[in-house]
Amino acid sequence: MxxxxxxxxxxxxxxxxxxxxxxxxxxxxxxxxxxxxxxxxxxxxxEGTLEEMIAVCAKIETQMGLHPDEETARTRLAQYLPTLARWKKA
Ligand SMILES: [Zn+2]
Known part of the structure; x- marks a missing residue:
């Protein structure tokens, strides 16, 4: 661990x-x-929606070098962000 x-x-x-x-x-x-x-x-x-959060994070994290490109970043974030508490509840 x-x-x-x-x-x-x-x-x-x-x-x-x-x-x-x-x-x-x-x-x-x-x-x-x-x-x-x-x-x-x-x-x-x-404020803001999950879609907005994905777009903003994709841009920043791609600039930080965490993802090869923004498209990949969006795909990863679209899978990851909904597991966080703010977005989890329906
Ligand atoms: Zn935050």
Whole structure:
């Protein structure tokens, strides 16, 4: 088992390794479920659809070199993101 695991954002899948990568609740406290990019001011203010999240993440992650191209990134994210808590509930 890999013990070097970090909490991952339950919206975009980003690993959160440092305190400043965690999202914030609307009262300014740390939110342990989401990253600062997805959740800067409380989960109740989070916007966007799964399709938008896939498009945004595909672009960023391809630029980061995580995928060979954006098309591959979209395919992978379309399979992965729906397993995260934000998108799981019907
Ligand atoms: Zn996120």
């Amino acid at each position: 890999n013990t070097e695991t970090f909490p991952i954002c339950q919206s975009c899948g980003m690993p959160m390794r440092q305190d400043d990568q965690f999202g914030k609740n609307s009262d300014g406290t740390k939110n342990g479920d989401y990253c600062i990019y997805c959740c800067p001011n409380g989960p109740e203010h989070m």
